[in-house]
Amino acid sequence: MDKLLGGQIGLEDFIFAHIKGPKKEVDVLKSEDSLGLTITDNGTGYAFIKRIKEGSLVDQIKAICVGDHIESINGKNVVGCRHYEVAKILKGLEKDQAFKLTLIEPMKAFEMIEPRLKSGTLSEAKISKGRETIRLRSKGPATVEEVPSEIEEKAIKKVDDLLEIYMGIRDSELAATMVEAGKGKNNPDEFAVALDETLGDFAFPDEFVFDVWEAIGDAKQEQF
Structure with a gap:
């Protein structure tokens, strides 16, 4: 928190709180080996879709969005699993077979916030040069760490x-x-x-x- 208040994390580095929105079920035909998903988690048992590769299989399914929390795969609850465990389950699904994803959308509110003006009170250097990231773990407190070299x-x-x-x-x-x-x-x-x-x-x-x-x-x- 001291680093946050001290401006060592830039204002461009938004920290999102995932507030549960509507639940949705999506049927996916795994027609390719690669789904095109990048998955992360918050360190406390909730896996999220971090990125969707452009032109990938999942990119063609508009119901699946970045930020969606993966609750279950084919009815198997994955709450409590790390992101790599969820990735392993998805990789193990048979090609050319359909599977069902249960997803929970996040509530979206940041679209209503206008970008901060450059005339703000913090210096531009503090806004654009933050080199820290927050890492959440399943055990122990969250820590502020240097981004990878x-x-x-x-x-x-x-x-x-x-x-x-x-x-x-x-x-x-x-x-x-x-x-x-x-x-x-x-x-x-x-x-x-x-x-x-x-x-x-x-x-x-x-x-x-x-x-x-x-x-x-x-x-x-x-x-x-």
């Missing part, structure tokens, strides 16, 4: 690309978790152990783990 951002992008190849779902939050697990590791074996400790439920194949390790290393080498 340029090297980490490139690594996250490479790992996210691999997630789409192997799992059919883009998930930058999961990619960031995997890059974080690779910090301080000296070889693929140490990295594999760290992944098992952090994301053991996913049971990533050895080939995927090795490719992720190489992607993180490639991102670091590009800086030199």
Whole structure:
């Protein structure tokens, strides 16, 4: 809160409170391996649609929107699951089969707020140069952390690309978790152990783990 009040988080970095809106059920035919979804969660058991890839399968279904909370998949309640657990369920659905999503729309109110004028009391530097982000966890308090470095951002992008190849779902939050697990590791074996400790439920194949390790290393080498 001190960092918020001190202007170290820019006014452009909106913090949204997800207030439940109407519930909706959507039938989806999984005609492609990739749905085109990026999923995140709030650290307390609620998974949300963070991004929809333009031109993807889900992009053609206008009833599914960014910000929707995923309540259940084919009647299976996923409240309490982390975003990567929800991604794993969606990836495991059979191709060319229909499935049902139960979604809850968020209440929308920010459209009524006009952009802040540049003549405001805070300096432009404080408004546009915030480099912090708030991270919510299932255990422990929320913390304000530095956003990923340029090297980490490139690594996250490479790992996210691999997630789409192997799992059919883009998930930058999961990619960031995997890059974080690779910090301080000296070889693929140490990295594999760290992944098992952090994301053991996913049971990533050895080939995927090795490719992720190489992607993180490639991102670091590009800086030199």
